Amino acid sequence: MSLAPLIELDRVHYRWPGRTGFGMAVERLRIERAERVLLVGPSGTGKSTLLALIAGIVAPHAGHIRVLGEDIANMRASARDRFRAEHMGIVFQMFNLLPYGSAIDNILLPLSFAPRRRGRIGKPAAQVLEACRLLTQLGLDPASIGPRRAAELSVGQQQRVAAARALIGGPELVIADEPTSALDPDIRDKFLGLVLAEIARSGAGLLMVSHDPALSPRFDRVVHLGDVVEVLHGVAAGTRAAPETAV
Amino acid sequence: MIILRLALKSLANRWLTALLAVASIALSVALLLGVEKVRSGARQSFADTISGTDLIVGARTGGLQLLLYSVFRIGNATNNITWTSYEEIARQPEVAWAVPLSLGDSHRGFRVLGTTRDYFERYRYRRTNGLVFAEGRPFDDLFDAVVGSDVARALRYRVGSPLVIAHGLGSVSFVEHEDKPFRVVGVLAPTGTPVDRTVHVSLAAIEAIHIDWQSGARTPGQTVSADEARKLDLAPKAITAALVGLKSRLAAFKLQRAINDYPREALTAILPGAALQELWGLVGVAETALSAVSWMVVATALLGLATMILTTLNERRREMAILRSVGARPATVIGLLSAEAGLLTLAGVLAGLALTYGGLLVARPLIDRLYGLHLAIDPPTWNEIATLCAIVLAGIVTGLAPAIRAYRLSLADGMTVRM
Numbered sequence A: 001m002s003l004a005p006l007i008e009l010d011r012v013h014y015r016w017p018g019r020t021g022f023g024m025a026v027e028r029l030r031i032e033r034a035e036r037v038l039l040v041g042p043s044g045t046g047k048s049t050l051l052a053l054i055a056g057i058v059a060p061h062a063g064h065i066r067v068l069g070e071d072i073a074n075m076r077a078s079a080r081d082r083f084r085a086e087h088m089g090i091v092f093q094m095f096n097l098l099p100y101g102s103a104i105d106n107i108l109l110p111l112s113f114a115p116r117r118r119g120r121i122g123k124p125a126a127q128v129l130e131a132c133r134l135l136t137q138l139g140l141d142p143a144s145i146g147p148r149r150a151a152e153l154s155v156g157q158q159q160r161v162a163a164a165r166a167l168i169g170g171p172e173l174v175i176a177d178e179p180t181s182a183l184d185p186d187i188r189d190k191f192l193g194l195v196l197a198e199i200a201r202s203g204a205g206l207l208m209v210s211h212d213p214a215l216s217p218r219f220d221r222v223v224h225l226g227d228v229v230e231v232l233h234g235v236a237a238g239t240r241a242a243p244e245t246a247v
Numbered sequence B: 001m002i003i004l005r006l007a008l009k010s011l012a013n014r015w016l017t018a019l020l021a022v023a024s025i026a027l028s029v030a031l032l033l034g035v036e037k038v039r040s041g042a043r044q045s046f047a048d049t050i051s052g053t054d055l056i057v058g059a060r061t062g063g064l065q066l067l068l069y070s071v072f073r074i075g076n077a078t079n080n081i082t083w084t085s086y087e088e089i090a091r092q093p094e095v096a097w098a099v100p101l102s103l104g105d106s107h108r109g110f111r112v113l114g115t116t117r118d119y120f121e122r123y124r125y126r127r128t129n130g131l132v133f134a135e136g137r138p139f140d141d142l143f144d145a146v147v148g149s150d151v152a153r154a155l156r157y158r159v160g161s162p163l164v165i166a167h168g169l170g171s172v173s174f175v176e177h178e179d180k181p182f183r184v185v186g187v188l189a190p191t192g193t194p195v196d197r198t199v200h201v202s203l204a205a206i207e208a209i210h211i212d213w214q215s216g217a218r219t220p221g222q223t224v225s226a227d228e229a230r231k232l233d234l235a236p237k238a239i240t241a242a243l244v245g246l247k248s249r250l251a252a253f254k255l256q257r258a259i260n261d262y263p264r265e266a267l268t269a270i271l272p273g274a275a276l277q278e279l280w281g282l283v284g285v286a287e288t289a290l291s292a293v294s295w296m297v298v299a300t301a302l303l304g305l306a307t308m309i310l311t312t313l314n315e316r317r318r319e320m321a322i323l324r325s326v327g328a329r330p331a332t333v334i335g336l337l338s339a340e341a342g343l344l345t346l347a348g349v350l351a352g353l354a355l356t357y358g359g360l361l362v363a364r365p366l367i368d369r370l371y372g373l374h375l376a377i378d379p380p381t382w383n384e385i386a387t388l389c390a391i392v393l394a395g396i397v398t399g400l401a402p403a404i405r406a407y408r409l410s411l412a413d414g415m416t417v418r419m
Helices: A047-055 A077-087 A103-112 A115-121 A124-137 A155-167 A185-202 A213-218 B002-013 B015-049 B063-070 B083-090 B118-122 B149-155 B203-209 B226-231 B249-260 B272-311 B313-325 B330-371 B382-413
Strands: A007-015 A021-031 A036-040 A062-067 A088-091 A173-177 A205-210 A221-224 A229-235 B055-059 B095-107 B110-115 B133-136 B144-147 B182-188 B198-202 B241-246 B267-270
Touching: A007 A047, A021 A047, A036 A213, A047 A062, A047 A173, A047 A205, A077 A088, A077 A115, A077 B330, A088 A155, A103 A115, A103 A124, A103 A155, A103 B002, A115 A124, A124 A155, A124 A185, A155 A173, A155 A185, A173 A185, A185 A205, A185 A213, B002 B015, B002 B330, B015 B272, B015 B330, B015 B382, B055 B063, B055 B249, B063 B095, B063 B241, B063 B267, B063 B272, B083 B095, B083 B241, B095 B118, B095 B203, B110 B118, B110 B149, B110 B203, B118 B241, B133 B149, B144 B149, B149 B182, B198 B203, B203 B226, B241 B249, B249 B267, B267 B272, B272 B313, B272 B330, B272 B382, B313 B330, B313 B382, B330 B382
Parallel strands: A036 A205, A036 A221, A088 A173, A173 A205, B110 B198, B144 B182
Antiparallel strands: A007 A021, A007 A062, A021 A229, B055 B241, B055 B267, B095 B110, B095 B241, B133 B182, B144 B198
16 A cells, blocks of 8 residues: 655745745655655755745645645645644744643643544543653653743753654654754754654654754755755746746 | 633733733723713712702793702802792692792801792602601791701701801801801701702791891891891792792693793793703713713723733744644634733723722712712613623724734744744
8 A cells, every 4th residue: 555655745836925026946845654854954045934835834826735645735724724733743943832831731732723633642631641651752750840831941841842742642744943953962962862763653754954964864864955945036926037046 | 721721821921911901901991980970970960959840930040050059059049039929920820839949148158048848848859759857847936947968967967056147158258147046956868969068947037137138238237136037027028049840741831931921020930851951961071071081091001901912922923833833723823812802801891890889889978978979879781881892892802903913923934933
């Protein structure tokens, strides 16, 4: 049985709102299930926009974005939100957590929007147990960290809680936008190791953006942004200027 | 639900600013309701002061002025009406009863009203309430006086207290009718009307104290003692005004026209209700200004709320990005933000209601005593409830604007929150 790939982008065009004349195009990008891909490239080359497109937070103006075989580019915004809730876990660079909530509240947050992920775990008590298991797995003591307010945690602890939130309920795709850039090198390596181990356990695919090529040995594949994304300048309505490959 | 719990925690985290926003809304709502209560209370109080009287008759003057000086003891009469004219009006077949009023003297800041014993029978306030004696009885003897409840309280008068009437209306008078002292024989129960601040004596008594006076001054070398006065003819020659009750209210207009066209003397007859309407027309502008000011205060409070929400917008953009990343729909996130504004406004409105009624409860006796204004403590009218709902709605809309802005920013932010 051949499953649809995890992510498949096909002739995707996107224009930034409010900044007419700037846009980006992705001719083709394919990521297999359970594949761990590192996306590298300097800033300003559309990394974050590419992630937002794949996550379905923004919609392209043309082209197809298939995640698990479903074209999220053609979905309505609300359907994209539901799809993201069910199938993706997202970790930001920083400010991942709602500062007033406890670590456990933050980890459980996606489950309120994702009935299937919730169903995989079970009753509320089981959900809390799973959140604690993830915390332990990521090297945090659930008894001391779990009930604490997110704002009281260190940056390293916050990133691990964010990873636990992205992983809970076993989504097929974990998207991480430079999750290690705010961390010290030794904490960074440990964090990445723990996240990769848990991803291997759940069988999720990982798409991680970084400007740090030192991380590449831990991934199945490294994609250079410049190879897949064209940044378009001076795109007026209807006409298309000469595409310029981002470096 | 976890998301609501997080929203409440977020609010609790900003409890001080939230509390201040609630307090400012509460104060503005209390002001709005308070102004409305005082306004309607004043109207009701005025309207309730004179009931059951169909016509008020006085010398030719403005209708409003006649009402004010005859019933509310505000201002002065320009002229008197002769006793003969009064008697002729009282004899008309349509007239059920008539009570003469004679004003112009005072007692330590309180007006003195010369009238007949009928006054205590006929005077009605708050629709059907009649005057009740807290103590004593109506005047009987020439030098008997009946005082209103405020007079009795302020001057510590009881039945049997002596009092001296002053000539004219100043609160400190240098010309007194000290040669003819009166004695309190009755104290009226509180009414919440100008009656409380009035000293009542008989018409004959007014004549008696003025018998040796001419043109507002004592006639030199011609003094009449109190005992001598008793023997004189004390039939009144003129009165200030008269309250008239009719057998049928339908006759009011006809009799009013007849009195206004009275050939022997220039007279004015008014319908109390119509004159009150004239008064409302006059004070309406001030009322409108007052209520406009309180609406502006409400608007200011809502602006304060919007400011409070806007200052947290950066924080909110992060919240928005996080909630969006875990799959919350924009509507959910916008709803959360405006629900917060709505919740704060609702809390403010409820606190404002509590403040208004609490304030009324505390201030009512004071206002009653100081201004003779009897404020009713009624549940909010439908009109007021509608106003309060409109304020809550405005609060929700107030929260909606920053929420939509936060959402727009979150679209531009995508996944990274740039600040």
